[in-house]
Amino acid sequence: MKIKLKNNALHIYREEHTDIHGNFLGEDYWEDILSRISGRELQVNTDELFKHEFTVLAEKGVLEESIRIPEEYVDTIIDDERHKKARCYFCNKVSESVLKCPHCKRKDYLEPFFDEDNYL
Structure with a gap:
């Protein structure tokens, strides 16, 4: 099972974490990660499935560790294994x-x- 992130996932994160005065309240850590993985296909850990989130596996040169991605950043789910589970x-x-x-x-x-x- 894989997910393809939206091309504008970083933009969505920035909008969600900016207050009405234009102050960014997000974390540089997540900005860095989302700048590297926006628009990419990533492998999902199928041992750890959730309804509205996806735990993606670490990938050499892309992600140093597994992270959880909210579904609002996901464009496409490929070979979804959650049906009838x-x-x-x-x-x-x-x-x-x-x-x-x-x-x-x-x-x-x-x-x-x-x-x-x-x-x-």
Whole structure:
């Protein structure tokens, strides 16, 4: 599974972190990262899936460490592996089932990644 970031991801970050007086309140660290990865395709860690965020893997010469990217910076999701899966907010694991978590055996803490999977 991969994501392609928007070409203007850095611009979006700057807008989100600038107050009404034009003062930038963001972090140089994130500006640096987003300047390097905007518009790029990045590999997603499928062991750590979330509904509205993506943990991208470190990539030599691009990212020194894995980071989490909010979906508003994502242009395209390639080979999305979240369909018919859910995140269990009791044991904090990804479940291959939307009916019952195979890890903790609970069903009331599962949140499917897609609303349409809620009715399987």
